[in-house]
Amino acid sequence: MNAVLNTVLQARAALVERLGQDAVLTDPADQARYCRDWHGDVASGTVAVIRPRSTEDVSKAMRACAELGLAVVPQGGNTGLVLGGIPDQPDHQVIISLERMNRVRRIDEDDFSAVVEAGCIVANIKEAVDAHGMLFPLGFGAEGSAQIGGSVGTNAGGINVLRYGMTRELVLGLEVVLPDGSIWDGLTTLRKDNRGISLRQLFIGAEGTLGIVTAVALKLLPRPTQVETALLGVASLHDAIALYRRARRDCCDLMTAFEFMPPEAFMLAIEAQPDLKMPIAGDYPAYVLMEVSGSGLVDIKTLLDQFLENVLEDGMVQDGVVAASRAQGINLWRFREGMNEGQAMRGVHLRTDVSVSLSTMAEFVERTLFVLKQAFPDSLSIAYGHVGDGNAHINVLPPASADIAERQRILYVGKNLINELVYEYQGSISAEHGIGRLKRPEFEQKLAPAHKALLVAIRKAIDPEGRMNPGCQVLAD
Amino acid sequence: MNAVLNTVLQARAALVERLGQDAVLTDPADQARYCRDWHGDVASGTVAVIRPRSTEDVSKAMRACAELGLAVVPQGGNTGLVLGGIPDQPDHQVIISLERMNRVRRIDEDDFSAVVEAGCIVANIKEAVDAHGMLFPLGFGAEGSAQIGGSVGTNAGGINVLRYGMTRELVLGLEVVLPDGSIWDGLTTLRKDNRGISLRQLFIGAEGTLGIVTAVALKLLPRPTQVETALLGVASLHDAIALYRRARRDCCDLMTAFEFMPPEAFMLAIEAQPDLKMPIAGDYPAYVLMEVSGSGLVDIKTLLDQFLENVLEDGMVQDGVVAASRAQGINLWRFREGMNEGQAMRGVHLRTDVSVSLSTMAEFVERTLFVLKQAFPDSLSIAYGHVGDGNAHINVLPPASADIAERQRILYVGKNLINELVYEYQGSISAEHGIGRLKRPEFEQKLAPAHKALLVAIRKAIDPEGRMNPGCQVLAD
Missing domain, CATH: 3.30.465.10 (Uridine Diphospho-n-acetylenolpyruvylglucosamine Reductase; domain 3)
Structure with missing residues (x-):
């Protein structure tokens, strides 16, 4: 038995002794689902999965790990997209899963x-x-x-x-x-x-x-008692953003969602959910999924109808469909979710999560898609996302024929192409997913010295022994 | 010339030498207005007032202070209410005023x-x-x-x-x-x-x-293009809070303000601004100043009218007046501001800024006012504030006859009485004003060890030499 394995086994036994058999998963088979990421791109291992039932239990587990010199990786539902909850040093890191603290x-x-x-x-x-x-x-x-x-x-x-x-x-x-x-x-x-x-x-x-x-x-x-959903066909992302600005003013603080989708979104959604029917006749260069909602005395239906009448008249929208019922509204949202499933079915692909200012978003996205099209003419490059937040997911789906080596090349090259443009527009390489372990290298590469010094100082101040989720976000020098 | 004075004079000369005469106020007469607090309760002094014109200037000033072993007290408009920007060690602290950086x-x-x-x-x-x-x-x-x-x-x-x-x-x-x-x-x-x-x-x-x-x-x-303001008479703070909950739902996210005022507010406002006329006929136990606003296609006037009709009918409101114009609306707000001026005119008095949960606010305020009335039967104790935020200003105005010693006694005893109740309701002794130097003792007294340890660790991590605004918020042990 080699030294590492021996140490791991001893650590497992020591954790069980301190925290009880019920709280600690030591069998790699039981641990497996905690050590895989959401997309199944990465599989790792861990010393143990600790599953506390109370705050006191978590405190005890932390103290036990400290005594045993083990690092801790906290984990929730394990749906993260940047490997923030997956150990990178399986022989030294314990997962603490909060799943039993669900009251x-x-x-x-x-x-x-x-x-x-x-x-x-x-x-x-x-x-x-x-x-x-x-x-x-x-x-x-x-x-x-x-x-x-x-x-x-x-x-x-x-x-x-x-x-x-x-x-x-x-x-x-x-x-x-x-x-x-x-x-x-x-x-x-x-x-x-x-x-x-x-x-x-x-x-x-x-x-x-x-x-x-x-x-x-x-x-x-x-709770909103009135929810109105519309799918709108527009001429471009540029028009979608102009429409957002107008909606922000005309619908005041009652707009709940304003999602931008490319025409390919529908194809991808239908690939994943073949029962979906195209909700809008005709093809448009870009689509907006918009929701307005409220409670009490505001009249949400009249508000949306009036808004759409005006923007159709002004030519800002080419065509649109308003859900006649909540069920129809939910159905429109199925395209938004189905589009993600459809992408997953296309196999390993590049997913990003970037943001820029709203004033530069259209230009940024159009330039990025152009660059990607040049670089990967056989791939499907798409952009969609949360217009109101300046947040786009720009993804590259390699052709079915691409082998894994080719896909990895596209991931690597594509990510760098996108990041370069993000930096040029002073945007963020992680709008909503975090840094985790996956984006740490890109994050650190562009970190200003004063920013890094602050991050490291805070981390050392609160976790002087460097035991909390090492490998995640930023490394001390 | 004593040693301290000598050191201060040397420091002044050194700052002028490094930063230039234009950037540094060294004459105590010029410094005076930066060393007095907003209410004029406290007057202090400083080594120098540095007035940078750019970020680079601020950086230079910070380096100069570091070299000279001087502490720094940043100052904005000097309207703070907790002495966060007033030096407590005039011979060691420099004020950096940002007033010239106003682009x-x-x-x-x-x-x-x-x-x-x-x-x-x-x-x-x-x-x-x-x-x-x-x-x-x-x-x-x-x-x-x-x-x-x-x-x-x-x-x-x-x-x-x-x-x-x-x-x-x-x-x-x-x-x-x-x-x-x-x-x-x-x-x-x-x-x-x-x-x-x-x-x-x-x-x-x-x-x-x-x-x-x-x-x-x-x-x-x-920018909101429609603003509607109403002053409402209600039966109690309890009713005012019930009304807020209903307005939160019925007016959705379009309510901009919901202020609670006692009847005495009008008397105080008129003392300060004698031209004010009572906007509402009849006396009510409590008042609400409510504002709803929006832009675009929402109809704010109809919304507020409909809401008020309903709550009058349901007896939640006893009477009310809606401003017929924006000018009238602004006039209603003059009572809210005038009430503060009226208090200031009553001389030294106790001002607090506390918050509790919205569920316990009415009970908390009523109990506190009862306790204050018992303790100071000759003083005027009033409560007003931001209902939607659970934030009340509970103040005690001593009678005109009270001398300064008696006023100081009321301030001291009254503050402790209020704080005890705040702690009982798990509220905050500073809802919106901060801690500064004024509230530091009370803040530190109730600080949980884990909380204090974190605050001190962060402060030491970012300011290891303890040069930034020492005496403010929390002291390292």
Whole structure:
């Protein structure tokens, strides 16, 4: 038996001894699903998967790992897209999965707030507060599996950010187990609290590098009672953005989503879900999926109808269809989700998540697609995303005939081409997915010295032994 | 000449030598206005007031102070209410005033953003973006003097927080000069940017303890074209809060302000502005000043009229007046501002700024006022504030006959009585004003060890020599 294996086995035994058999998965077969990423691109291993049932359990697990000299990789629903929750040193890293901490601790509709444990699945939270007449507006494709702790760690975005903000804007308080096992109780639901530096802001988006989020206090809103959805055909992304600006003014703060899609989106969606029927007659160069919603005395239907009448008349929109029912509206959203599934079915491909300012978005996307078309004439390069946030997903789908080597080449070259343009436009190489392990090299490559010094100083201050999710976000020199 | 004075004079000379005569105020007469707080309760002194004209100047000033072993107190419009910008060690601390850095660098309506220097006055920013058809929604009494850098440092709140959030929610990016004089350029206007920990969050609300904010990228919104204001008489604070909950749902995301005022507010306002006429016939136990606004196709007037008709019919409101014009609306707001002036005219008095959850706000305020009435039967104790944020200002105005000793006793005893109740309700002793130097003792007294350890660790990590605004927020042990 070699030394590493011996050490791993000893560590497993020691963890079981300290935390109990029930809390620790030591069999690699049981561990496998925690060690694979969402897309199945990467498979790793781990010393152990610890599954605490309480904040106290997490604290104990952290102390045990510290004593045993093990690093910790916190994991939520494992739907992350940048390998933030997957060990890169399987013999030294323990996964702490929050999946058993899934209680809704409190829903207080009088306070427009809820307190939930980190392992609660986002869709379950939405359902639970809906039963109280409330809305928790975080919405993204993986919400049926993603846990709120992971959403906080990655500051998840999604399709409703233009109205409700990123996860950051929806978090009122946090409970966090720190690297030394102590518990920071910041679980307030106060709307205004200016008692010094806001510590919770540090943990939001830190991808588990500063501590483990164990519970979250969430901002709730009144549940919308009127939701209107429209699919619109427009002449270009440029027109889509002009339309967004007008909608931002004309529909005031009642617009909930404004998604841009290329014509190929429908083909991809139908490849994944063959029962889908094209909702709009005729082909258009670009499409917008728009949603307006509200509660109470506002008249959302009249608002959207009036808006569409005006913009059709002004030629900003070429054609459009408004969902006649909520079911039809949900059906329109199936194209948006189906497009992602269709891409996954095309095999290994390049996915990106970039943002630029809204003033330069059309130019940036058009230039990027042109460059990609030149570089990969046989691939399908598409751009779609959240117009209101300046956030585009620009992806390259290699032809079916491409072998894995060719696909890897396209991934590598394509990513660099896109990043170069992102830098030119002073954009972000990660708008909503985070840095994790996947994007760390690109992130560090362009990090200004003052920025890096601050990141490293903060990390060392809170985790002096470097035990929290090493390999994620930024490395100390 | 004693040693301290000698050192101070030497430091002044050294600063002038390094930074030039134009940049440094060394005469105590010229320094005086920077060393007094907004209410005139405290007067201090300083080694020098440095007034840089550029980010480079700030960087140079920071390096000079470091070389000379001087501490730095950043100062904006000096409208803070907790002595965050007033030196507590006049012989060792230099004020860096940002007042000369007052350029609007860019307004980009296509990006819904602006970039301004830290010394820009908030009201001037609002005016500048208004000319571009945009809204910068930060709004509070001192906005005509307060600078945006100070608003960022204190995470200023105000009257529109329920719709637009605190300053934090309005900041897209920052430029900061760090304690070692290096410049951190985080001046992006990106809506979504998940490249690791969000450093700007650290500086927002840090009250200049981690660096000096030199420029700010701001989120803009479409300028509202319809604004409706109403003053409503209700039976109690309890009813006012119930009304808020209903308005939150019925007026959806179009409510801009919902202020609670006691009957005495009108008396105080008229004491300060004798030309004010009571806008509502009859006396009511409590009042609500409510504003709904929007742009584009929403019909704000119909919305507010319909809402008021319903709540009058349901008995939630006893009487109300809707401003017939924007001028009348502004006039209603004069009572809200005049009430503050009226309090100031009553001489030294207790002012607080506390928050609790919305579910417990009515009970908390009623209990607190009861306790204050028992303790100070001859004083006028009033509560008013931002209902939607759970934020109340509970103040005690001693009788005219009270001498300064008696006033100081009321301040001391009253503050402790209020704080005890705030702690019982798990509220905040500083909802929107910050900690500064004034609230540091109370803040530190109740600081949980894990919380304090984090604050101290971060401060030491970023400012290892403890040179940034020492005495403010929290002391290292």
